[in-house]
Amino acid sequence: MRRLLLALLLFILTTATAYADAAVGDTIITLGQDLKPAQKEQIKSRFNAPNAQEITVTNAEEHKYLEGLLSKSVIGTRAISSAMIQIAEPGKGIVVETNNITWVSKAMYENALATAGVKDAIVKIDAPFPVSGTAALTGIMKAYETVTGKKIDETQKKVANEEMVTTAKIGETIGDKEKAAELLTRLKAELAKQTSKLSDDQLREMIRSVADQMGLNLSDAEIESLVSILRKIQNLDIDWNKTLEQVSSYKGKIQEFLNNNPEAKSLVQEILLFLKHLIEQILSWFK
Numbered sequence: 001m002r003r004l005l006l007a008l009l010l011f012i013l014t015t016a017t018a019y020a021d022a023a024v025g026d027t028i029i030t031l032g033q034d035l036k037p038a039q040k041e042q043i044k045s046r047f048n049a050p051n052a053q054e055i056t057v058t059n060a061e062e063h064k065y066l067e068g069l070l071s072k073s074v075i076g077t078r079a080i081s082s083a084m085i086q087i088a089e090p091g092k093g094i095v096v097e098t099n100n101i102t103w104v105s106k107a108m109y110e111n112a113l114a115t116a117g118v119k120d121a122i123v124k125i126d127a128p129f130p131v132s133g134t135a136a137l138t139g140i141m142k143a144y145e146t147v148t149g150k151k152i153d154e155t156q157k158k159v160a161n162e163e164m165v166t167t168a169k170i171g172e173t174i175g176d177k178e179k180a181a182e183l184l185t186r187l188k189a190e191l192a193k194q195t196s197k198l199s200d201d202q203l204r205e206m207i208r209s210v211a212d213q214m215g216l217n218l219s220d221a222e223i224e225s226l227v228s229i230l231r232k233i234q235n236l237d238i239d240w241n242k243t244l245e246q247v248s249s250y251k252g253k254i255q256e257f258l259n260n261n262p263e264a265k266s267l268v269q270e271i272l273l274f275l276k277h278l279i280e281q282i283l284s285w286f287k
Contacts, residue, residue, distance in 0.1 A: 002114040004176050008174065010133065014220070022087050022141055022147055022149065022150075023087065024087055024088065024089050025086065025087065026086065026087045026147050027049045027051070027053070027084060027086040027087075027142045027147075028052055028053045028054070028055065028084070028085055028146055028147045029044065029047055029049060029051040029052045029053070029054045029055070029082065029083070029143070030054075030055050030056070030057050030082060030083050030084075030085075030139035030142055030143040031043065031054060031055075031056055031057070031082045031126075032056075032057055032078070032079035032080040032081055032082050032135075032139070033056050033057060033058045033059065033079045034059065034078035034079050034080060035079075035082065035128065036128075037078060038082075039128040040052060040082075042128060043082045043126050043128065045125075046099065046124075046126055047084040047124055047126070048094070048122065049084055049086070052084065053146070055142065055143060055146055055149070056079075057079050057081075057082075057135075057138060057139040057142060058079050059075075059076070059077055059078055059079040059135075061079075061138050061139075061142070062075060062079055062135040062138050062139075063075055064138070065137070065138050065157055065158055065161040066134060066161055066165070069075075069162055069165045070134060070165060074134070075134070075135065076135070079135065079214075080127050080128070080129075080131055080135070081101075081125065081126075081127050081135045081139060081144070082125070082126050082127065082136075082139065083123060083124065083125045083126070083136050083138035083139045083140045083143060084123070084124040084126075084143075085121050085122070085123050085124075085140055085143045085144055085147065086121065086122040086123075087120065087121060087147060087148070088120045088121055089120065090120055090122045091120065092121075092122075092246065093110075093120060093245060093246045094109075094110045094114060094118055094119070094120070094121050094122065094123065094246045094247065095110075095114050095121075095122050096109045096110050096113075096123045096124075096125065096128070097122075097123070097124045097125070098124075098125045098133065099124075099125070099126045099127070099129040100126060100128070100129060100130050100131060101125055101126075101127065101130075101131065101132075101133035101136070102130050102131065102132055102133065103133055103134065103168050103172070104132065104133035104134060104136070104137075104164060104168050105168075105171065105177040105180075105181055107177075107178060107179060107181035107185070107247070108164050108167045108168060108171070108177065108180070108181045109125065109133075109136075109137065109164070110181075110246070111163060111167065111181055111184050111185060111188075111237050111247055112137055112160040112161070112163050112164040112165075112167075112248045113137070113140060113141075113160065113244045114146075114155055114246040114247055115156065115159055115160040115163055115233065115236070115238075115243070115248070116137075116141055116144075116156050116159075116160035117152055117153070117156055117238070117243075118140070118141070118144050118152075118246070118254060119246055120246070121139055121144065126142070132168075134161075134164065134165060134168070136162070137160065137161055137164055138157075141157055141160070144255070155236065156236060156238075159229070159232045159233060159236060161185065162228075163229050163230055163233065165234075166184075166225050166226065166228075166229045167180050167181055167184050168180070169181075169200065169225070170183070170218070170222055170225070170226075171223075173222065174216060174218075179214065182214070183210065183211065183214060183216065185247055186210050186213075186214070186250035187206065187207065187210055187226065187230060188233065188243075190206050190210060191230065191233065191234050194234075195233050196245045197235075198230075198234065200227055200231065202224075203230050203231065204223055204227055205225045205281075206225065206230075207223050207226050207230070208223065234262070
């Protein structure tokens with residue numbers, strides 16, 4: 001009996017310690033190494049998290065994951081982008097806010113962070129002046145690893161960065177960042193339906209089909225860039241049904257529609273069923 005109680009106590013203590021590593025509300029701030037002292041204080045003030053742990057991100061760390069995706073001149077020589085990540089309650093998903101970020105949208109960050117394995121987090125991304133925002137993802141992932149004590153797979157980090165850059169480039173070309181982010185989300189949802197890996201030709205067919213449904217006319221180069229990233233995405237050992245639950249932006253759009261159209265009862269029921277299917281089964285964006 002004593003041994004049983006001792007084993008039970010040890011289990012409880014171990015479990016409690018594991019959960020204590022990342023409790024709801026735990027917050028960490030990542031600051032670009034090249035920020036001036038006044039800029040750091042300005043950003044920390046906007047984050048409004050006086051008790052948060054602080055870590056630093058260097059330009060070398062940013063280059064590690066963006067090298068080959070963007071030119072060195074675009075990545076730059078200074079680490080400026082900063083971020084705050086706060087552990088949210090289970091089921092919250094990833095919610096992103098940005099300030100002075102010009103090229104990467106909130107939904108693009110959500111998608112990329114979900115690919116990297118981040119779960120249930122409130123993320124704020126900021127800079128003292130307008131920046132593209134491509135380097136911020138590195139800091140967010142580093143902060144998440146620090147606050148949770150869980151190492152993100154290096155391949156996932158690289159794929160997440162490539163996904164973000166690919167989506168941002170397409171958003172720039174079509175002139176609609178949100179449409180580009182939605183395109184990636186829908187493509188991931190299609191991958192989640194598959195019982196086996198798709199060939200490049202099948203991926204091209206899927207991309208063209210989804211783009212047509214969204215009214216998007218993609219160039220051959222854009223399609224090939226999507227084939228490249230989707231091939232890498234489908235090779236990751238990830239439960240995409242659960243991963244897509246983390247992408248909060250489009251859940252918010254559906255909820256906004258319901259709030260603004262209370263008279264459309266039958267349509268509301270249809271959308272609620274759609275949302276249930278979205279979360280519990282394959283999170284399809286096409287039903």
